[in-house]
Each structure stands twice: as structure tokens, then as C-alpha cells.
Amino acid sequence: MEAVIEVKDLKRTYITRRGFLKKEKRMVQAVDGISFSVQRGEIFGLLGQNGAGKTTTIKMLTTLLAPTAGSCKVLGCETFGQERQIRTRINFIFGGEMGVYRRLSARDNLRYFSNLYLIPRREQDERIERILKLVDLADRADDLAETYSKGMIQRLQIARGLINDPEILFMDEPTVGLDPVGARMLRDIIHRLKEQGKTVLLTTHNLAEVEELCDRLIIINKGKVVAGGTPAEIKGGAQSLEDAYVKLIEGVSA
Numbered sequence: 001m002e003a004v005i006e007v008k009d010l011k012r013t014y015i016t017r018r019g020f021l022k023k024e025k026r027m028v029q030a031v032d033g034i035s036f037s038v039q040r041g042e043i044f045g046l047l048g049q050n051g052a053g054k055t056t057t058i059k060m061l062t063t064l065l066a067p068t069a070g071s072c073k074v075l076g077c078e079t080f081g082q083e084r085q086i087r088t089r090i091n092f093i094f095g096g097e098m099g100v101y102r103r104l105s106a107r108d109n110l111r112y113f114s115n116l117y118l119i120p121r122r123e124q125d126e127r128i129e130r131i132l133k134l135v136d137l138a139d140r141a142d143d144l145a146e147t148y149s150k151g152m153i154q155r156l157q158i159a160r161g162l163i164n165d166p167e168i169l170f171m172d173e174p175t176v177g178l179d180p181v182g183a184r185m186l187r188d189i190i191h192r193l194k195e196q197g198k199t200v201l202l203t204t205h206n207l208a209e210v211e212e213l214c215d216r217l218i219i220i221n222k223g224k225v226v227a228g229g230t231p232a233e234i235k236g237g238a239q240s241l242e243d244a245y246v247k248l249i250e251g252v253s254a
């Protein structure tokens with residue numbers, strides 16, 4: 001077993017200013033000392049209520065945000081300080097965001113992003129073709145993205161996230177806003193990524209999705225880990241994973 005993500009006592013505080021001349025300081029402890037690790041090849045879930053600190057955690061893991069305290073290692077390197085070693089080997093998709101160009105086709109989007117990653121020209125065509133097939137966009141690859149459904153856009157985002165052949169793919173709410181068929185297609189893609197040996201860390205509010213996809217997960221509440229393990233371990237004696245989840249969240253809030 002090889003831990004590809006190792007987080008220890010990780011914290012992140014946001015300081016926001018408001019009021020007259022922005023003199024009033026407010027501190028938000030978004031991530032408050034979390035620890036967990038993810039093994040290579042796992043699909044790992046990050047669960048929690050809105051505002052729990054999931055996106056902040058993913059931003060630190062993907063080198064986009066500096067931790068306030070603690071250790072945050074990806075592929076053996078600190079995400080703050082050794083980010084250059086990490087960036088070419090990971091990728092990320094933030095669910096709500098538009099990470100693709102609507103005025104380009106899927107194929108042209110992927111060509112553009114493969115140029116950004118300096119992927120040699122002779123490798124590009126083969127790689128783009130393979131990724132388009134993986135995300136079920138091959139037959140619409142030359143239509144403009146503005147003609148795509150929400151599910152297709154989301155699949156194109158995943159394709160974009162795979163262009164550098166990352167060892168770890170971070171997905172923040174990948175199925176948010178998708179209809180059942182769209183969400184199912186996305187889950188199928190995540191299964192395929194696992195078959196290819198990729199590690200996936202994802203957040204979602206859909207507990208059925210967690211049961212289907214995740215090898216292990218943690219539940220965070222107000223920046224702290226309140227439970228961790230396999231879906232079956234977290235479910236324990238409860239009727240459903242949802243029941244167990246609600247109890248954990250309410251137990252902590254009470």
C-alpha cells in the first residue's frame with residue numbers, strides 16, 4: 001500500500017474584513033485540524049454539510065491554497081513549497097465551475113489544454129481520442145461545447161482533467177445539478193478511472209453515490225473529522241448510510 005495523500009492536523013483560517021473602512025476582522029476556521037490518508041487506487045469521499053470545509057481542503061491538496069498549519073502531502077511532496085513537483089501529476093475539477101470553452105468543440109478544448117501541458121504533438125491525437133472515448137463524447141467531439149447538455153459539459157470537464165494523465169484526480173461535487181442519467185454516466189466514468197489505477201478524491205452530497213463509489217470516506221463537520229472508514233463501517237448498525245450521516249452531524253451539532 002502506498003499513501004498518495006497524507007494530511008495531518010491540517011488547518012486553514014480565513015480572515016475577512018468588513019464594516020467601516022474594513023476595520024472589523026472576522027476569522028473563520030474553515031479547516032480545523034483534520035487528518036486522513038488516501039492509498040493509491042482508492043476512490044475516497046469527502047463528505048459534509050455546506051460550509052464544512054471540503055472545498056478548502058481540496059484547494060490545499062491541489063496546491064491552490066496555503067495551509068495555515070499542519071502537513072498536507074500529495075505524492076510524497078508538501079503541497080505548499082513543493083507544488084511544482086505535484087502539479088504535473090494531479091488534476092482537479094470543480095463541479096460548479098465552467099472550466100471549458102463553449103465556443104470550441106470538445107476536441108479543440110482538449111487540444112488547447114494538452115498544449116498548456118506541453119504534451120508533444122505526436123502524442124496528442126491518440127491521447128485525446130482515448131479520453132473522448134472514456135468520457136463518451138467521441139461522437140460529438142467536433143460539435144461546439146455550447147451545444148452540449150450539462151452532463152456532456154461535465155464529462156468534458158473530466159476529459160480536461162485527464163489530459164495530463166494525472167495519478168490523482170480531485171473532483172469537487174462532480175455530479176451536482178446533473179439529472180439521474182447524467183449522474184449515472186459520470187459514476188460509470190469514475191469506475192473506469194479506478195479500473196485504470198487512478199486515485200480519485202471526490203466530494204458529493206449524494207449518499208447513494210458514496211455507497212456505490214467510495215472505498216473509504218471521511219465525514220467532516222465544521223472543519224473537523226467526525227467519522228472515517230468504509231461506507232459499511234460508517235453505516236454500522238444504522239438503517240442506511242444517510243441515517244448514520246444525519247446522526248453524526250446532529251450528534252456533533254447538539
Ligand SMILES: Nc1ncnc2c1ncn2[C@@H]1O[C@H](COP(=O)(O)OP(=O)(O)O)[C@@H](O)[C@H]1O
Nearest residue numbers: 014016028030049050051052053054055056057
Ligand atoms: N475565500 C474565503 N474567504 C472567507 N471565508 C471563506 C472563504 N472560502 C470559504 N470560506 C468559509 O470557510 C468555510 C468552509 O468553506 P468551504 O471549504 O467552501 O466548505 P464546503 O466546500 O464544505 O461547503 C465556510 O464557513 C465558508 O464560508
Ligand SMILES: [Mg+2]
Nearest residue numbers: 054055056172
Ligand atoms: Mg464546497
